[in-house]
Amino acid sequence: MKDAVKERAILRPLISEASTAKYGAIPGACRRLLAGVVSAWVLLTPAHAADVELLPSPAAKNSSLSRVVSDKSGNLYLSWVTQTEGSASLYYSTLNETRWSEPQLVSQGEDWFINWADFPVLSVSAENKAAHWLRMSAEGSYDYDIDARFYDAQTDSWSDTITPHKDGVSAEHGFVSMLPVGNGNTLMSWLDGRNTKTEAGYGEMTLRAGIFSARGETLSEWELDARVCDCCQTGAAMSAAGPVIVYRDRSGGEIRDIYITRYANGDWTPPVAIHDDQWEIAGCPVNGPSVAAQGDFVAVGWFTAKDDSPKVQLAVSTDSGEHFSAPIRVSGPDTIGRIDTAILANGQVAVSWLDTSDEAAQLTVSRFSAGGSLIDTTVVARTSASRRSGFPIMETIGDDLFVTWTDISEGPEVRVARVDFASP
């Protein structure tokens, strides 16, 4: 039934606005040839590298799992987890000009599930904040629940800790995305393993979402997909038409491509593929998609490795995620993914990923025009390909791009940098 719903409803690729404007209608074979030439040119042409300014970090040593996020007022927030003997704490700090505020503690625990790929999210709006972390739920080391707290600016207080999923099943719950949706409410989406524990063996991972008030009350909850990839991040963004959620699907034939569902007309649309990669794997890629939105413009970046050929791709939409362009190749074949996507105020798109070089890795950002043309590629930092270096995260404020990652060269330390695209 699931596959019938999806019916391989692959979205028709849009011809990029740049190519249509310049060349008009192009026959299919010529278009493919042109696309190949353009792709080769994009991949081979040396690009200007933007300046990277390393900022001081407010996180103590032995910190990792950092994220950057901003509110509509242009305030940048950094969140991270600090581990001490037998305990973990989730903090955040805000950047004021060039100084970070005193770290604020969101929560602390001795039974958290700490994982390099599945880690806390901080969501912020002008009035509210929300944050989550993962807590071990049972004797099985891979059974964990989502815990969350919500900050209400009106009462200047955090809510009690709630668990957004009410299934009570000891299973995996995680890979959370969060998004402020107005009126102090927060949209959360997550992978929910309530159906994985069956007598017949390991069942199917589901994608669920809910809307929660500033007091942590569940206002709505949905199952968005009954069978998804078990171990990849989800992504969420607010388009002009409403929230969109992206994730890695899992078809009956073990195709694990990137899908999107949109909230429209009071309900979630049936999930459809961003692109028909046809990556068939009976395993966990641990490389979820990311999405960013600005008005009707939506950008989705993702990792795929069909035929054991790794690459990072980008697709853009000009209609709030209803249709997407053909994929634009961002990197490959030395990428290990761990991507993020952001949109600058000027409409340009930034995609970050890790590239491997011998035993090291490079945290790299490529900037694209809204039409998908490569502008430049910048190596933000040399880091480790180790899982302990985690997933770098980006955020934009205006045309500034902020990036955070974990440096494990001298124990885990949180790094933050500003990428200056304005310099010549």
Next chain:
Amino acid sequence: MNALKTGVNRQTALQFLLVAVVGFSLPAFSSDKAPGAGKWRVVNYWSEWCAPCRIEIPMLNALGQELSAQGVAVVGVNFDEDPRALTLEIAEELEIEFPVLTNEEVARLGLRPPDVLPTTYLLSPDGEVVAKLIGMQTDAEIREQLVMKGALFDEDGD
């Protein structure tokens, strides 16, 4: 794929150097004291949170026991690179019976970290990667690859 070969090339270069300087090769020479070194190896990358990895483990436990007499070792790699004590704790919880390599032993293999879990590499006795099996495998699929690569005799005589 070049990164995948780096470790192998270094080891091969060392062996060439040994032949050039000493004048002969030591077939069994290896500075690698890791479990299974010098044998055909089935190197399985797993993680505690990877459901198909957990499903494979009983099969790999049995395969390791059954093939040890035939010069094939099954060894594991914790994809998450947790500290050694934690890795061993997780391995015990997952009831992994085959040896789990240390992070240093994994680094010496020179393998590209897999893009998908589980991934199982087949290594020849000199450490060359002869097969990369992506996703969950069956006992028969691994044995078939070992036969194809010459690590096992085909018991059916096909």
